[in-house]
Amino acid sequence: MAEPERRAPGRPPPHGRVAPPGRAANGGAAPAWRFVAAPPLPLERADRALAAAAASSLGESPPLEAPSRSTLQRWIEQGRVKLDGHACRSASQRIPAGALVEVDPAPPRPSEAVADAGVEVVVVYEDEDLLVVDKPPGLVVHPARGHEAGTLVNGLLALGCFSPDASDARDAMGMLRPGIVHRLDKGTSGLLVVAKNERTREALKAAFARHDIEREYLAIVVGTARSESFDTPHGRHPSDRLRFTSLGRLTSARRAVTHVELLEALGPASLVVCRLETGRTHQIRVHLSERMKTPILGDPVYGAAPADDALRALGAGLGHQALHARVLGFVHPRSGRTLRFESPPPADFQAALEALRARARDGSRDAGPERKAATRRAARKR
DSSP states (O other): OOOOEEEOTTOOOOSOOOOOTTSOSSOOOOOOEEEEOOTTSOTTSHHHHHHHHHHTTOSBSOOSSOOOHHHHHHHHHTTOEEETTEEOOOTTOOOOTTOEEEEOOOOOOOOOOOOOTTSOEEEEEEOSSEEEEEEOTTOOSSOBTTBOSSSHHHHHHHTTOOOTTOSOTTSTTGGGSTTBOSOOOTTOEEEEEEESSHHHHHHHHHHHHTTOSEEEEEEEEESOOOOEEEEEEEEEOSSOTTOEESSSOOTTOEEEEEEEEEEEEETTEEEEEEEESSOOTTHHHHIIIIISSOOBTTOTTTOOOOSSHHHHHHHHHHOSOOEEEEEEEEEOTTTOOEEEEEOOOOHHHHHHHHHHHHHHHHHHTTOOHHHHHHHHHHHHTO
C-alpha cells in the first residue's frame, strides 16, 4: 500500500468545491418521512412515538440521525407532522394505531463548520469520488456540542474535498458533517471513508446498510478474552445518555453483531480483533464490556480502573480506549473495484502492547507446562 499522504496547513485544495459557510450545500429540502403507527411504538404521545420511530429508522425516508424530542416538538408546533393527512395538534396528542404519519423535516440549520488548515489529515487513498483517511486518537470526526472546531471535517473542508451536494438534507446536522457516512469515536483511531459527492455518499450508505463493508478493529482489553460472537439488542442507556447498552428492556433497540477473536493472551490483558456486521454507536465497547466482561483498556466510559497496578498505569498513559480500526474494505461505487486498506495501530497503542508482551514473556518463564502450552496456542493464532 502506498505511503499515506499528510496534508499539511497551507496546501492548496486538490479539487472539489466548498459550500460557503452558513449555507446548505445541497440547497434542497429533505424528502417526507412516512410510516404507519403501530405497537410497540409508544402511541400515547406523538413526540415519543416519533422519537422511537426515528431511532428505529422506521418507514420511508427516515432521518439519518434521530432528531431530539425538542426538535420533534418544534416540528409539530410548525405543522410539519400530519396524522392521516391532518396536522398533529400537539406533542402530547395520542396517535391512533394504524395512522399514517407524515413528517416534513425542517431544513438543516446553517453550517457553522469552517475550514481549518491547521488540522492535519492523513490521506491513505483519494480519487474524484471519495477519500480514505487514517484518524489519530483524540481527533473528533465532525463538529458537535463541545467540539465546534478542530475536527476532521474542519480539516477536510480546508482541503476542498466536497462538492456542493456532499451534505445530506435528510440529516438535520448534515452541513456540520458533509460526506461523513460512518464515524469513529474521539478516542478510537484508524480508517474512515469519506464521500465527496451525493452519488458516492448514497452508494456508501447503502453498502453500510447491507453490511457489505469490511471492518476490522484491534483492541487491548482488560481480563481474559475468548473468541465469541455477539448478536444482541443495542440502544441508548435508560439512565445515562452518554452510554449505550445491550442489557435490560430497551424501547428502541437495534440489532448489533460483533465477532470477537482472541489473538494473544497478555497476562492480565488480551489482544483481540473485532469484526463488525453492524455498526452501532459504541457497539464494540459495549459488547466487550457487558458481554465479554473485558472492557477495553483506557476506556473512559465503559471501563474501570484495573486492579493490576501496571495495567492501570498503561491505561492512564493512553488516555483513551485502546481501539483501532485497522481494516476497511468496500466496493468502489463508481468503478466497481474492490478496495481494501490496512492501518497499523498508533504509537501509543503499540507501546502499550509491547509492554504487555514483555511482561507476559517474563511471567511465562516461571509458568507451568499447561500455561506455557496455552500461551503458545494463542501466539499461533497471530
